[in-house]
Amino acid sequence: MNYVIAPSPTVSLPIVGSEQRFPVRRVFCIGRNYADHAREMGATVDKETPIFFCKPADALVSDGAPLPYPSATADLHHEVEMVVALGSGGTSIPVAEAMTRIWGYGVGLDLTRRDLQAIAKAKSHPWDVAKAFDHSAPMSALVPASQATLSDATRVSLSVNGQARQQALLGEMVHNVAEIIAALSRLFELKAGDLIFTGTPAGVAALQRGDTFHAELEGIVSLDGQVV
Template sequence: MTTNLFEPAPPLIAATSDGRGFPVRRVFCIGRNYAAHAREMGKDPEREAPFFFTKWAETVVPGGTTIAYPPETANFHYEAELVVAVGKAGRNIAAGDALDLVYGYATGLDMTRRDLQFEARDKGRPWDTGKNVEQSSPLGLIHPATEVGHPGSGSIRLTVDGEVKQDADLADLIWSVPEVIAYVSRFYRLEPGDLIYTGTPAGVGAVQEGDTIVVSIAGLSNCVITVGAPARD
């Protein structure tokens, strides 16, 4: 019988509003899915096709967490996002059938080392060092779609220490939730436990140690985090 060299890390279990655990499998993040944000990143939304990047499941942390300011950056940015929690498997899903895969929705953040992202982008390199960062995917409570429906409109807002920084409507998404699910499913078989971060509105910016970030989306629980000191280990 084979023995392991070390104990594997336990699966990350996200919290749901009905008190059940949601084991997180993978994280897919949709890029530049609000026109105003695409423009503030220096891109033309009229000429862009959908695209996405991936992050490790271990980047997900619950709301209420104090996250460490990450190393190798001086420009750590917030990005408020509507998050889709996948509850059923599927590949090559038609947009008209995509919502059948959804378990529920949550508020979330895609925290980004923006300086490293831009450096990689300008050199034509992957974004991993800018995006796939420990504690960079804070997640609020996941609300089942049976409780909140399938939000296609409603406020999405982010504050830093009470000051509004991002303020938009989910209706401003360039690619809707069904379209996003259908697109990702062309490349990967979606599985229960997958999370899809659907993109962020305009207004992204840097945070500092001690800042408190609140993401609110109509009908969902807030996601609140505090930026802590850099990790020492």
């Protein structure tokens, strides 16, 4: 096929223990999925109506690349999250079948320009400029689901400059992974290559230029990076 301009390269993520890569289609995120984080943000959780938003696939930062401090903000916040990668999709997926769509797991940061988000909230505007900016999704390599043993007791955590910032058990999520996939599939047609950021626990705070960070999905995979 002939294009009038060169097409953008396919965004992809490394796979632990493999030279193959995982091509990324879309990046979905859920908000307010840990009650303690919702409280620290002055919000409440509506179990019946999960909050979803998206990031562009090319916002991912992978393979140990440095994280550029974004423009237009003086209050960049970290939000550590378990990330689910889909190997298949569909619409109106039943909760009982949702886990069969998962290809693998990773850990990432949903970076937020908190000052811009506060302005958007005050004006009842969308959050796009606060969430979907360039380099807003540092991401680990993926581990295939067949090689990952997770439970409600699996911990997701983040330290910054060697100091603990965030940690929680997956069992503390308001909506579990199967429920997230099922709810998303009622709003979008999910497909192979989709990523889902599954929400952040309490302890979100600012990142500064020069900070180093270590995110971990306990016993599965970790992510290390630096803000430049």
